[in-house]
Amino acid sequence: TTLPTTMLAVISLGGVPPTTGFMPKWLVLKDTVFSELAPLALALLLASLPSLFFYLRVMYLTTLTTPPATTNNKYKWRMKTDLQKTLAPLMMLATLLLPLTPALYNTT
Template sequence: ILTLVIYILMTTAVFMSLNTTIMKTLTDLGTTWTQSPALAVLTILALFSIGGLPPLTGFLPKWLILDELCSIKLMPLATTLAIASLPSLYFYVRMTYLTLLTTPPNTTNMEHKWRFNSHFAPILPPTMMLTLLLLPIVPTLIMN
């Protein structure tokens, strides 16, 4: 249940941030930094968290599941699950690449827009914080 709750939390944060910047396709990700640079960076970190990279919250479910599988001597299954998660990580890294390093032909020539769109859902900041900063409380979750 913890894995499901964390995954729902992370996907909510990513979808809310993409909804705030009105992204419809992967090509639109190149223009995210002109609309809201801070939100673009937080979205990238949230994508890395969903991918399960270690310093972020998304690593917690992978770590706990792989640890439990290794403790009951199911190493082949643990290895298979770890390898099976690589295609999704590749997709999230690709989204990050499109956000940071590519500029589609329809971007403006300005560094960023004169006014930023500050209308975002009130649930976005807490979900983004939990998506990025939940991993430090892992020891208290494990001890209980």
């Protein structure tokens, strides 16, 4: 269930058109072209291509390749975590940090 969400988030980071990451990139490029800075817009567009290549490469390696399967390791490659043990400290931390949220809104 988390794989499609992760893939969509990574594609959105690259700024592919049907995702939400495309709109900020489009607005910046449109404003630079309207400000008669077309070479800067072209440089921004070309600079985003390596990041898109990197994101897609990471997603390919994590989803479509086989993980290492060594049997001589002492520990398993992917350990199962107990949700009960991690949920309590995270909820306590979130509750303790809750009074700091108004300070975040007042600083901007």
